[in-house]
Amino acid sequence: AQSVSQHNHHVILSEAASLELGCNYSYGGTVNLFWYVQYPGQHLQLLLKYFSGDPLVKGIKGFEAEFIKSKFSFNLRKPSVQWSDTAEYFCAAAENTGNQFYFGTGTSLTVIP
């Protein structure tokens, strides 16, 4: 079965610092990739997604992610974080021809003002 790994479990940053959260997936075929965010007390919501085309995808709130096929990676980045970015971030992958999503274990980000 496919799996998704997020190696950073807890990240603490000061405001204006740059962010990169790692995500690796195990499936060798074509995959659709997603980053979801769960702000405190809110629903899980989509940050960005990659299906095909330009491997650098931009999402909401200044986030972007880069798909690197050779590394099976889809890392999330933001040049300058804000206190409001404090949340839990989940990477997810779904086989292009499948129906199931596979989520990583999540990364808890705390931004200190």
Next chain:
Amino acid sequence: DGGITQSPKYLFRKEGQNVTLSCEQNLNHDAMYWYRQDPGQGLRLIYYSQIVNDFQKGDIAEGYSVSREKKESFPLTVTSAQKNPTAFYLCASGLTSGPDTQYFGPGTRLTVL
């Protein structure tokens, strides 16, 4: 106001009792999903349904049952056979059954005493 509703937000049950969690969506989505979220384990798929009167087991279906009698409703029953039912349960829906964006409800936290 479109979206996914889950009720109740918090649920307490005694060990050995079955309990049903509600999930309703008014997004006219074909696909619906149930996930379990445990600390440090991310989201794990319990069941999913691509169409009314049809559903498929996910990775951790043992001890759970579902029904899909209406497009907008996908209730999950946690049976007494589920060995560790205390968890946070998330319902999601998707426009199609393929690997595209899923939209999540607010979740139900079930505690079995």
